[in-house]
Amino acid sequence: MKSFDSKPWILPQPVLIIGTYDASGTPNAMNAAWGGQWDMHEIIISLGSHATTDNLKVNGDFTVAFATKDTMIASDYVGIVSGRKQKDKIAKTGWSTSKAPNVNAPLFSDFPMTLECRVKQKMDESDSGCYLIAEIVNILCDEVYLGEDGNPDMEKMCLITYNPINHTYVQLGATVGKAFSDGKKLN
Numbered sequence: 001m002k003s004f005d006s007k008p009w010i011l012p013q014p015v016l017i018i019g020t021y022d023a024s025g026t027p028n029a030m031n032a033a034w035g036g037q038w039d040m041h042e043i044i045i046s047l048g049s050h051a052t053t054d055n056l057k058v059n060g061d062f063t064v065a066f067a068t069k070d071t072m073i074a075s076d077y078v079g080i081v082s083g084r085k086q087k088d089k090i091a092k093t094g095w096s097t098s099k100a101p102n103v104n105a106p107l108f109s110d111f112p113m114t115l116e117c118r119v120k121q122k123m124d125e126s127d128s129g130c131y132l133i134a135e136i137v138n139i140l141c142d143e144v145y146l147g148e149d150g151n152p153d154m155e156k157m158c159l160i161t162y163n164p165i166n167h168t169y170v171q172l173g174a175t176v177g178k179a180f181s182d183g184k185k186l187n
Helices: 051-058 072-080 089-093 182-186
Strands: 016-021 027-032 035-039 042-048 061-066 097-099 106-108 113-126 129-141 160-163 168-171
Touching: 016 042, 016 051, 016 106, 027 042, 027 051, 027 072, 027 089, 027 106, 042 051, 042 113, 051 061, 051 129, 061 106, 072 089, 106 113
Parallel strands: none
Antiparallel strands: 016 027, 016 061, 035 042, 042 129, 061 113, 097 106, 113 129, 160 168
């Protein structure tokens, strides 16, 4: 086996689009990969110092959309362009925005599924960023992306992940098994 130094290579990494409002109500978005489920109704996101972290100091509500093959270019754009320098970068993405129904944050209708979130705690907050723990207030999913069982269908969404090894985006593939079930074959 080849050995590598410590690297941020947990795979797959989500491509999360964090939506916030600034103090004047202008929507902003950033791309974040270092996040995941924290508890049954909470997520955690590692954030550096961004316009998003500035916005969260004013208002602790935000949205988290999951990037897709169709939103990839604009999702990458909001990750490489600073909201501190480009005040209305959302206009450049072409995304449609509205106020989320349950939190004071923008909803980007171009994404199939969005979490409505509220900050519960900031850990290790400093000038360089923080770890953000947030309550999932509600989950919204465009009905086009629901499966026959009425739940969100990941395959229909064409979700992408970030490949930190090669700095690429990879589309998630087909279902290969049933969790909490297929392992019973070994009983």
